[in-house]
Amino acid sequence: MGKDATPKNWLSSVPYLSQPSFAPHVTKAQQESLRIRSPDLTAIIPSNFPRGPCPLVRIIPISDPSHPANGQAGLFAARHLEPGALILPYYGLIHSSLPPHSLTHDKSDYDLWLNKEAGVAVDAEKAGNEARFVNDYRGVRERPNAEFRQCWDVRSGQQCMAVFVLPAGKNTPMKAGACGIAKGTEILVSYGKGFWAKRREEHEETVGQDIQAYED
Numbered sequence: 181m182g183k184d185a186t187p188k189n190w191l192s193s194v195p196y197l198s199q200p201s202f203a204p205h206v207t208k209a210q211q212e213s214l215r216i217r218s219p220d221l222t223a224i225i226p227s228n229f230p231r232g233p234c235p236l237v238r239i240i241p242i243s244d245p246s247h248p249a250n251g252q253a254g255l256f257a258a259r260h261l262e263p264g265a266l267i268l269p270y271y272g273l274i275h276s277s278l279p280p281h282s283l284t285h286d287k288s289d290y291d292l293w294l295n296k297e298a299g300v301a302v303d304a305e306k307a308g309n310e311a312r313f314v315n316d317y318r319g320v321r322e323r324p325n326a327e328f329r330q331c332w333d334v335r336s337g338q339q340c341m342a343v344f345v346l347p348a349g350k351n352t353p354m355k356a357g358a359c360g361i362a363k364g365t366e367i368l369v370s371y372g373k374g375f376w377a378k379r380r381e382e383h384e385e386t387v388g389q390d391i392q393a394y395e396d
């Protein structure tokens with residue numbers, strides 16, 4: 181694949197990132213705080229992890245009426261993924277969530293904290309990689325099989341968010357957790373109760389709007 185390759189089914193309207201991108205307003209101090217590796221940051225992206233389209237995943241349009249994200253896309257395992265394994269980094273625009281930027285940046289559904297203490301988040305709405313297609317497990321299957329984790333990217337010497345397979349036993353019965361994610365299975369995380377509570381709140385004002393929201 182060439183240097184400018186994008187994964188199959190990538191949206192032509194969204195720039196594909198093969199490394200993080202910084203909003204110009206992110207301060208030097210914030211950038212420096214991302215270059216500090218705290219001892220509890222044990223998850224890593226190793227030095228030999230390739231950049232560009234990830235061979236472990238596929239973006240697949242969803243055309244199943246029983247899927248709550250029908251008509252959108254999801255991310256699926258292209259091969260068997262071991263429990264606890266790194267799947268891929270989550271790239272997007274790294275931006276400040278501190279005032280005044282918190283007031284001007286509309287939080288999107290693709291926005292994740294990168295470093296809460298430093299007020300830095302990563303938003304993959306307008307540019308990102310395959311990880312922006314990871315759906316929430318609610319309404320799809322009983323529990324998540326993956327999670328977002330803050331980790332240390334050895335390649336860039338910087339903190340990064342990434343998607344990992346849930347380790348055996350974490351939120352999974354031992355048997356299911358021990359299996360990892362089978363080839364062809366959708367990769368699903370939990371966005372957290374807060375995500376759906378906020379969505380419900382926002383749409384409560386819009387009478388008659390057909391939305392998918394969850395209680396837990």
Ligand SMILES: C[S@@+](CC[C@H](N)C(=O)[O-])C[C@H]1O[C@@H](n2cnc3c(N)ncnc32)[C@H](O)[C@@H]1O
Nearest residue numbers: 248249252253289312313314315316317318392
């Ligand atoms: C980060 S995007 C995930 C990728 C999205 N499906 C796409 O094709 O761009 C988050 C959006 O996906 C949809 N979504 C993800 N999981 C969902 C779920 N369990 N139920 C309903 N909608 C979901 C919602 O529209 C949500 O705002």
